[in-house]
Amino acid sequence: MNERPNIVFLMSDQMQxxxxxxxxxYIMPNLRSLMADGVCCERAYATNPIxxxxxxxxxxxxxxxxxxxxxxxHNVPAYRAEYDYTLDTFSxxxxxxxxxxxxxxxxxxxxxxxxxxxxxxxxxxxxxxPSSKLTPVKRTTxxxxxxxxxxxxxxxxxxxxxxxxxxxxxxAMDFILRHRDGPFFTFISTNAPHDPYTVPQDxxxxxxxxxxxxxxxxxxxxEDKPAVYRRLRSVMDRLSEEEFREVRRYYHAYCSVxxxxxxxxxxxxxxxxxxxxxLIVVLSDHGDYQGAHGLMCKGVAAFEEAYRIPLxxxxxxxxxxxxxxxxxxxxxxxxxxxLDIVGAGRxxxxxxxxxxxxxxxxxxxxxxxxxxENFGQRYSYTQRIVWxxxxxxxxxxxxYDELYDxxxxxxxLVNLASRSEYSDKLKEMCTLMQQQILDSDDATMxxxxxxxxxxxxxxxxxxxxxxxxxTIYNKVF
Numbered sequence: 001m002n003e004r005p006n007i008v009f010l011m012s013d014q015m016q017x018x019x020x021x022x023x024x025x026y027i028m029p030n031l032r033s034l035m036a037d038g039v040c041c042e043r044a045y046a047t048n049p050i051x052x053x054x055x056x057x058x059x060x061x062x063x064x065x066x067x068x069x070x071x072x073x074h075n076v077p078a079y080r081a082e083y084d085y086t087l088d089t090f091s092x093x094x095x096x097x098x099x100x101x102x103x104x105x106x107x108x109x110x111x112x113x114x115x116x117x118x119x120x121x122x123x124x125x126x127x128x129x130p131s132s133k134l135t136p137v138k139r140t141t142x143x144x145x146x147x148x149x150x151x152x153x154x155x156x157x158x159x160x161x162x163x164x165x166x167x168x169x170x171x172a173m174d175f176i177l178r179h180r181d182g183p184f185f186t187f188i189s190t191n192a193p194h195d196p197y198t199v200p201q202d203x204x205x206x207x208x209x210x211x212x213x214x215x216x217x218x219x220x221x222x223e224d225k226p227a228v229y230r231r232l233r234s235v236m237d238r239l240s241e242e243e244f245r246e247v248r249r250y251y252h253a254y255c256s257v258x259x260x261x262x263x264x265x266x267x268x269x270x271x272x273x274x275x276x277x278x279l280i281v282v283l284s285d286h287g288d289y290q291g292a293h294g295l296m297c298k299g300v301a302a303f304e305e306a307y308r309i310p311l312x313x314x315x316x317x318x319x320x321x322x323x324x325x326x327x328x329x330x331x332x333x334x335x336x337x338x339l340d341i342v343g344a345g346r347x348x349x350x351x352x353x354x355x356x357x358x359x360x361x362x363x364x365x366x367x368x369x370x371x372x373e374n375f376g377q378r379y380s381y382t383q384r385i386v387w388x389x390x391x392x393x394x395x396x397x398x399x400y401d402e403l404y405d406x407x408x409x410x411x412x413l414v415n416l417a418s419r420s421e422y423s424d425k426l427k428e429m430c431t432l433m434q435q436q437i438l439d440s441d442d443a444t445m446x447x448x449x450x451x452x453x454x455x456x457x458x459x460x461x462x463x464x465x466x467x468x469x470x471t472i473y474n475k476v477f
Contacts, residue, residue: 005316005342006278007094008172009187010265012258013051013106013194014298015284017044017308019255025213027206027256030263031312034282038314039360040324045387046286046331047372049298049306051108052081054285057332059089059109059118061353063373065442070375073111083110085117088348090335091185095119097344100179104168105129105189124171126191129164137201140246144235152239152296153197153250155204160260163200165190169261173268180272183342190261193254193288195297203253203260212245212252215292215305217411222293224415226399228381229301233294244291251290279341280314283334292411300374300381302394302402303412307372307385313360315341320360327359328387330370352440371436384445386433393417393429395456403429423457430458438463 019026020040047057048064056062056069064070071081095101096119103115103123115123139154160166172186222229239247262282269275289295289305298306309331315321329337332353339346340355359365369388374381382397390407403417403426416422437445438461446460 004183006182007185008280010282011189012284014288016287017310020310028259030259037321041311042326043328044311049286055109060087061332061335061351063352092119094185099183099185101185102175103187104171106191151196197250199253212248217293220293282312284309329356434461
């Protein structure tokens with residue numbers, strides 16, 4: 001008799017965290033119903049705003065500089081992003097603990113698609129997903145001088161049963177039926193709602209007559225932010241306000257596609273009397289600007305819309321149902337948290353992520369902070385981002401820094417980094433960043449002491465004696 005909970009991961013690609021916010025305008029009744037049975041983490045963050053680095057962090061519980069996949073697999077030569085296969089993963093732990101394991105959908109963790117090295121018994125990734133011929137109804141494109149036109153989103157005539165998401169959920173249900181005596185672990189990873197936001201007509205029609213409101217920050221010209229942010233906006237300014245609204249409708253519809261599949265999975269588990277004994281985790285690898293600051297998709301602009309992710313734990317037996325937690329949690333904490341919940345062993349090597357089971361149970365964590373890293377998308381933009389309580393600090397190696405008070409300025413309209421009255425807070429946040437850099441063996445940043453690199457508010461540190469003691473690093477000769 002299986003006494004350990006079964007585990008189902010439902011991961012989307014590029015889904016904004018605001019699908020789980022209260023009073024949002026997404027038509028996602030199945031996710032809301034699941035949230036009523038679970039715990040919603042309101043301040044969950046990706047370790048990176050693009051796919052491969054954040055996905056590899058989820059698997060390994062490591063920051064990108066430690067697992068090696070600092071860029072998307074197909075974007076750069078291998079030497080610029082190579083996964084460290086010597087690392088243990090939470091899925092390998094589950095396999096060692098006797099779980100039957102499977103994975104269906106988009107991978108993008110490493111280049112070789114060696115899912116057996118991650119402990120998966122069965123898998124179907126994007127390399128083997130069935131293809132289908134779709135009938136376009138409408139397209140919205142971005143025209144940029146010197147480049148080919150790029151489709152941002154559109155509608156096709158076929159229904160949801162034609163989507164790869166539908167196929168992936170079907171494959172997972174088949175696996176569960178074959179392993180229903182458990183314990184089983186299946187991971188579904190959809191491409192939706194990643195750009196281009198192409199959706200079935202029936203999903204698009206769900207939003208007929210609904211006003212697609214633009215974010216409060218849509219009109220922000222970002223004069224107090226890094227110049228490259230403004231350069232990015234200059235590209236997206238080629239879209240009219242109405243086109244932004246239309247693209248947002250595609251995106252909303254794409255999220256509703258996922259919601260329908262979530263509903264199918266929940267109904268299936270209930271029908272098979274497996275729902276109460278199954279831990280369900282809903283999350284995304286990163287977010288999407290969706291008009292925030294006049295931007296689309298994701299990238300170097302380190303705004304909440306790109307980094308904050310939806311994260312819901314439907315715990316076995318309905319524990320803590322319908323609760324919300326505002327403590328900070330990272331995607332690299334998810335694996336250790338799941339292992340803790342089901343009573344499995346720990347990842348074999350030292351990790352940057354840690355179990356946040358206590359947070360789910362309502363305890364206030366003393367270390368209410370996390371860090372993220374960005375290494376650019378093809379172009380190199382080195383960043384480190386730190387959240388602590390209500391403040392957020394962005395170290396930009398390519399421009400001036402950012403500091404935001406998210407409680408009083410959730411839209412990140414006012415950069416406080418250059419304001420004298422916030423100089424102490426800036427140094428406090430930078431100090432925390434330097435501590436995290438040291439603790440995670442981020443050697444590139446830790447050794448950034450050359451004359452031309454000395455522009456952080458607080459320099460690198462070295463440990464002194466006991467745990468938690470640090471000093472500014474100064475080489476003496």
